[in-house]
Amino acid sequence: MARFEAVYKETYGRITAYAARRCDSPQDAADAVADTFTVAWRRVDELPEGEQAMLWLYGVARKVLANRRRTGRYRQERNAELDAEVADLYGRRPDSGVELDAIARAFRDLPGDDRELLSLVAWEGLDREEIATVLGLTRNAVRVRLHRARKRFARALAEADVSHSTTRRLVPAERSR
Amino acid sequence: MNDMTKDTTTDMTRDGGDVEALTRALARVEPGSRGADPSGAGARTLLASIVAAPAAEDPLAGVSTSGSTVTPLRRRGLGRLAAGLAVAAALAGGIVVGPSLLGKGGATPSYAVTKDDHGVVTIQVRDFSDADGLRRRLEELGVPAIVDYVPLGKRCERPRTGYVEDVPRGLYSLPESIPGETMSWQMRIDTRLFRPGETFVWTIGEGGTSTILMKNPVRPCEFVPDRPPLEEVDGEGFRLATTEGGSLAGYRVDGKTVGEVVPEIRKRGLKVTFMVMSGPDGLGERYLQGRTSPISTVGDDWVVWDALDARKGEVFLCVSKQRYDRNPLFGGPRDAVIKD
Structure with a gap:
């Protein structure tokens, strides 16, 4: 549990960025973040040590996104604060034109x-x-x-x-x- | 700053750095930035809810998280083929739109065809019952077109004529959704680019629509029964015919030659369609070349990698001219991936 928490804190920012860069809506990204860490917790035995944990989580996030696109499965329960914090990442639009x-x-x-x-x-x-x-x-x-x-x-x-x-x-x- | 000077580069190739720079410019969250804060309320709530709910459903149930085990390889392999097939239809000189883009129409006009000052015609289609009206309207605006309504389960007898292989670039746009509407689509045609002797041939109906540029004269559409839809297994691509429940269950084909395998398959009363795998590892330009090929182009000495159940009574045989070190469908030996 302590180890999972440490990995969570270390990787949370990059996983939210990963999801936000790939999802059109903040809710989708928030769901993907939640699903990714849920998988990681369920499979904490497989979670590698050190920097490899980050790469492993990217791999999980990628599959979570692919799985969601394929099945159209969405989380029912909403975490309003999480939605809001992820939505903040959407504030900065790249240069347009x-x-x-x-x-x-x-x-x-x-x-x-x-x-x-x-x-x-x-x-x-x-x-x-x-x-x-x-x-x-x-x-x-x-x-x-x-x-x-x-x-x-x-x-x-x-x-x-x-x-x-x-x-x-x-x-x-x-x-x- | 030399933005004012003309770019004199004539070589259209870009180096990796250039492509990377343009990709970076698309990032919603700037590369290198840290994303959301793990000490935020949302992050903490999420962590608490995850570790407090051991019985939560695993969002990736059935999907392995390691890249080298059974499920992902299998999915990747078969998904690839599905992608190749989808493209095959688009490459045949025209555009095919799936039923999801089509609607039954409603109070809105069934179609709208307008032409701007530059000769570009915009077509918006919302309902396909009035094929004749659409054809007349297109003709008025200088689009040589044939439009046929094709009921579900039917198709026009082929060939109606030859396809135009060298479609002028910019002649038409891909069909796209009309903003704010779900059951409709629009496309643009640049009438200035039409050449004599060529006609846009549309078939429209609940089963899908296709837009193909053909050579004159085009034969009238004679309805024949359409082939049954491909048997894709819910988004996973096709089922291996050689696994349990498949049409070739118990008969292994991987690594054998076309000459060995095809007679065996025919003996079972099945039709064979080849999918040719190419490129250095068999997966190369799969998005362009994962197409079905007529039997005459495939030699008896070609290598079979596996068979897929395409539709009732028909298998797709994945073949390549050269023998690869690894089975391209599975990224290695079939036995490492498929446990019979």
Whole structure:
């Protein structure tokens, strides 16, 4: 119990961010957070030590979201404070504009596996080894799939006529690596 | 700042950093930010409710949390095939919209077709009973179109004519929902891009709608019974035909050749449809190539990876030209995933 609580406090922020980045509504994200930690508690014996716990939880969160999309299952009971705290994460909208819309559309139309790979890199900041752990793949498989996902996204962007100069406008130089 | 200068890059390829930067720009919660506060009231209430309720239903009941065990691999493998199939329909030179986008109509007009100054026609469809009216209206606005109402359980006899393979880019948009409405859809067609000798062929009805650009002349629609719907198992994709209860139960096909397997399947009175797996690991460009192939394109020496029950009396045989180290359906040996 003490260990679970420690992991919960350590990972709660990143799991809420993970869910909010992927769910259109704060309620969905709050549900996903609740479900993720419920699973973690039920399977606390499987919960790995240290930094691996975070990766394991990302993997659980991913499956929780996929499961919810597939079954359309939603939690009945609502935790109003949790809803509100997660909703706060939705306050900051990314820069908008026609071009960002086009990028968002191209991104949304990618296969789900591609989106998740690109997101784990760009949003959660994971490296290939970590992604391999989250997705249960080999590092080489991650490398190959990530390469293909980037290619597909680049192709979709080109088809959507998103010009190269967009990157410079949307992404301040000091933030790009 | 050089935003004023024209981007002179002619190479359309982007590097990984560029793609990553654009992905980062889409993040609702900024990358690197810590998310919600674990000491907030909501977080504490949640923690208390989780640990205080040992009997709570496991939201992932039946789903393994480790990436290397039975369920996820199986789901991933079969889900892939389902995704490939969905795309196959879309690739056949047109668009197919599922029944969920269609409604029975109501007080609203059944359709609205408008044309802007640039020759772009916007079509909004809410009810499909008046196929003739829609066709006439499209024709008035310069869209060469044939519209047929097809009752549930029927389809038009194929082929009506040849499909146009090189559809002009931008000729039409994908159908999308009309904001604020659920039982309707709209799409745009750029009439300036039509070429002589080509016609938009629509079939509409409760079973779905399709929009395919075809070459003239197009034969009239003659109704024939539609094939029964594919037997997908509630969102999981298709059931393996070689497991208990499947149409090939007791007969293993994985690792055998097409020449060995097909006669055995035919002996059981089943129709075979091939799904070709390609790419370096068999999963490569699956979203583009997970399509069914005619028997003539598949050789007897091709490798079979497994069979799926597609619909009554028909199996999908997952095959590849080359032999892979690992069964691409299961990411390794079938026995590691399927316990018979």
